[in-house]
Amino acid sequence: MNKDMLGIIDATTVHKGLEELTIHRSVAAIPFGGRYRLIDFILSNMVNSDIQSVGIFSKYQYRSLMDHLGSGRNWDLNRKRDGLFFFPSTSFDKPVTGIGPFEDFAANIDFFKRSSQKYALVANSYTVFNMDFRTVLEEHINNDHEITEVRKDGAPLGIYLLKKDLLIDLIETRQDTGYLSMKDVVNDLNAPYKVGYFSYEGFAIMIDSINSYFEASKRLLQPEIWQRLFVKGRPILTKVKDEPPARYTSSSSVHNAMIANGCYIEGVVENSIIARGVTIGKGSVVKNSIIMQKTKIGENCYLDHVILDKDVKIADGTELMGEEGNPYVIRKGRVQGVWKN
Template sequence: MSKKLLGVIDATIKYDDLDGLTAHRSLVAIPIAGRYRMIDFVLSSMVNSGIQSMALFTTYPYSSLLDHLESGKNWNLSRKRDGLFFFPSPHLDVPRAGIGSFTHFAANMDYFKRASQEYSLIANCYTIMNMDFRPALEKHMEKGCDITEIYHNGRPLDMYLVKTSLLIDLVETRSETGYTCMKDVVNGNHSFTRCIYEYPNHAFVINSVESYYAVSMELLKHSVRRDLFLITQPIYTKVKDEPPTRYRKGAVVNNALIANGCILEGTVENSIISRAVKIGKGSVVKNSVIMQKCQIGENCVIDSAILDKDVRIEPGTVLIGSEKHPFVVPKGTVQGALMNCESIIRCK
């Protein structure tokens, strides 16, 4: 069954509300849950569904994404036949209304025409979920659907099942039909049989800084992690050789996800701490997301904040955001104690 399915991941979509986290990376490469990237969830879902050939369509900037995925070996996709294929387009005019630019597909039509898989799964890159797509394909075939759209809680997830031959036809006739992507097709006037498959488990859409922060806080709940991180369906990611985290005297940790290689001397509550983060003595980090290699000095207070990669917080600094407006510190910047008053006022 799984050998019938071709995986297509659209990593070209951009959201202006995520600009604070995508200035140096694509949306799909945003770190999440301490040690993962957003691409890991849809990619692992496809791998766990038995899909062996996947096309990743992306646009600039994609260096961070390619560095993370490399040859695809961590997902068992570095193989002689099939595997992971990259189709970057630095100057793609991305249709923000829908997933799967037919223009981008047309530029790489050889991939689809050479594929032996009868069906194609077109998926977005901004949904955090752990889905086995095989039951959806079974329903699609059983009902004789032309297009199956995957839903969650009554809302579309911008994921589509379609015959590969039909997808090729839709791409090649786009000039006559006016369809630019799959959403145009499902919303258009046509004779296709459209079906809906309702996904019952957790699925989170990230399309803004606020939704990224909210989903990160949801991941601190045991019930959510139990649904997403399954022994039988693991979420794969890039493996890094790093030492265990060191909890020095005075460190206090409560309800937090802590990745490898950290040095903790302060207090961490209800937060996600990524790899190689340092938190100094007397510092308190609450309700926050701290990305890789951040350094937080002594006697700091970080509350309701997102610190991007390689941020340095000087001793005595206070950064306070809110649940609806988390304080975002851009990648590689320095935040000092002299900015405290301005920072707090701006985040109230």
């Protein structure tokens, strides 16, 4: 029996609650955990589930996403047969509120028809989790479901499994049925399909707002969450960057933090995630914060409950403070204070 799955990642979704982080990038490309992007989790889960062909559908600000994915080599998807396929949208109409935009799929229907896989897994690009989809497929087949929706604690995770031929039919009949996405099909109580639900018991959190992003990031600092998310044998893969190890001076102090490669730390870091290539000056204190790639923090600064996007510069003596449930966000490339080179 052909149990091969075709991976479909919907990277078209727009979340208004994430606007501060999506001015120059899509939701799928938001940095996470110091060295990853949000799309790395679903893409790695697919690869670890023996999915060898993945189509990524995007719509807005997708340049950084394309740069991150490249040929798919870091996920072993740079293949002569199957592999990674990227489909930018040709339509920029009002976004569909549901995973799996059939209009975008229809514009690339040949991709689906030429694929040899029997089943299709349609998923969002912004859920942080680690899952083996082969267990979903087994339950889908054993229960003779036509569509299986993955849920966590009874709530949908925006992940659907169905036969590829059924997906093609749903795409081609969208104007007759009125279904615009997989969510529309599953939520229609009168739909003529046998829908089942797979209950996922592991750690999972959907990133759809600044607060959910901040909360998910903080939870990475808990060892039990880290162990549930980064599972031996099912690695979360990402774009490889060759950088030197982080450097710590005698004036530095780090407690309960994640520090990526290429950082230079002279100050104090507590309960924070520091991405690649960040510098933190002498006398500065960074607490309960997320600092993204290549940001420069000067001397004698104080940052608490702050999210600094990439390439931000914080001048000497600057104080920035957010609060629980409302972190202070500075957009990519901004300069705070009078920066002296």
